[in-house]
Structure formats: structure tokens, C-alpha cells
Amino acid sequence: MLTKEQRDKLRGWFAGRLPEDVYERLIDVTVDREEITVIGFIPSPHLAEDASPAEREAAVQGRIQEFRARTRDARVGVAREAEQRFGKKVSWGVECDGTRALFTHVAAPVMTRLRQPERQVLDTLVASGVARSRSDALGWCVRLVRQHADDWLNELRDSLEHVQRVRAQGPDAGPVPTEETT
Known part of the structure; x- marks a missing residue:
């Protein structure tokens, strides 16, 4: 990110x-x-x-x-x-x-491991003709979440950006002190 x-x-x-x-x-x-x-x-x-x-x-x-x-x-x-x-x-x-x-x-391609309840969701989408395959069904689910969760995802991205800024200011962000500088 x-x-x-x-x-x-x-x-x-x-x-x-x-x-x-x-x-x-x-x-x-x-x-x-x-x-x-x-x-x-x-x-x-x-x-x-x-x-x-x-x-x-x-x-x-x-x-x-x-x-x-x-x-x-x-x-x-x-x-x-x-x-x-x-x-x-x-x-x-x-x-x-x-x-x-x-x-x-x-x-x-994205690899994922799903338990039976999640696989059943994908299989239902395939069986109903909404998706051609489990892969297509998973993509459909991701698009649906993206469509309905934009505000939440934007807030999450902003939070990750804040974490990255704080991390960059941490003790490991600068040069490593040597015996001569301590």
C-alpha cells in the first residue's frame, strides 16, 4: 500500500x-x-x-x-x-x-482457502447461473462488497496510511546509531 x-x-x-x-x-x-x-x-x-x-x-x-x-x-x-x-x-x-x-x-489470480459455508455460497451462485465458476463467483462477491462498502473501505485505507506514517517515524526509520554517535 x-x-x-x-x-x-x-x-x-x-x-x-x-x-x-x-x-x-x-x-x-x-x-x-x-x-x-x-x-x-x-x-x-x-x-x-x-x-x-x-x-x-x-x-x-x-x-x-x-x-x-x-x-x-x-x-x-x-x-x-x-x-x-x-x-x-x-x-x-x-x-x-x-x-x-x-x-x-x-x-x-488470487489464491484463497474457504471453509464449506463459504464454498456453498460460491456453489449457489454457480448453480443459479449468476456465475460460471467458483472463481467467477468469488469475483462477483468482491465486486458486490466493493460496491456496498466504499465508505468503510476508504476509512480502512486512511487508517492504513496513518499506520504507515507512524511506522516511518519510529525508531527504525532513521540511520542505525553507531558507537561513535552514541
Whole structure:
């Protein structure tokens, strides 16, 4: 988990490194153990005020596809540099007219051990057709928790950040004293 300062530096690096014509503005840079995800805002397509919802949705999808193709070379160049610098894969996404779209991104395997009651939950989701497999069912559960627990998770992340700051100020944070300095 990165500190706020480390996240700010990472976001600043991308804000400074991305060519100005890629995003109108940077929205979010998130990072975990495997991946950095960069999401920026692109302008909405110009449509008549009386455009139908279907026309608006199709225009937004078209704008996102156009952006992805037009900026591919620039994004790949920045991603290669970032992957070398930060040691993580870089994924991209956009937000356009309230629609958020992620391009190819990492789907990292996660190993877990579950007792029978938890396995039964997964098996019920599979049997009912909600999920194709236990793995898919577990992903579904995680997305559901994320959707309903954002406030709690944000508070937990803030607490972890505080612990990291306190840890950095502890006795092991500075240089080890030698006999000459004691």
C-alpha cells in the first residue's frame, strides 16, 4: 500500500509525462501490487440536444474507441517507461459523458482457502447461473462488497496510511546509531 505522498508522486509523474493531447484531464491513478491504472477524462461527442439515449450511448462508445485507437502509440510509450520505472504493468481507461471504460487490464489470480459455508455460497451462485465458476463467483462477491462498502473501505485505507506514517517515524526509520554517535 502506498502512502498519500507516494500516490501523489505517481499521479504527478503521469500528469507530467502524458502528452497534453491524450486526456483533457487526469481523473484517477490507482495502484496495487500488480498494476497501475490511469484514467482520464475525454470530451463528450457533440450531439443534438434531442439525441436519443441510444444515439448518445453509441456516440460515447464511438468516441471511446476513437480515443483508444488514436492514442495507442503514445500510451504504449508512456506505459513502457512507467513499467520500467515502477515495476508494474500499466492499464488505461477513460471517462466520457459519465461512462467509464477500462481498456485491457490485469486480471491477477488470487489464491484463497474457504471453509464449506463459504464454498456453498460460491456453489449457489454457480448453480443459479449468476456465475460460471467458483472463481467467477468469488469475483462477483468482491465486486458486490466493493460496491456496498466504499465508505468503510476508504476509512480502512486512511487508517492504513496513518499506520504507515507512524511506522516511518519510529525508531527504525532513521540511520542505525553507531558507537561513535552514541
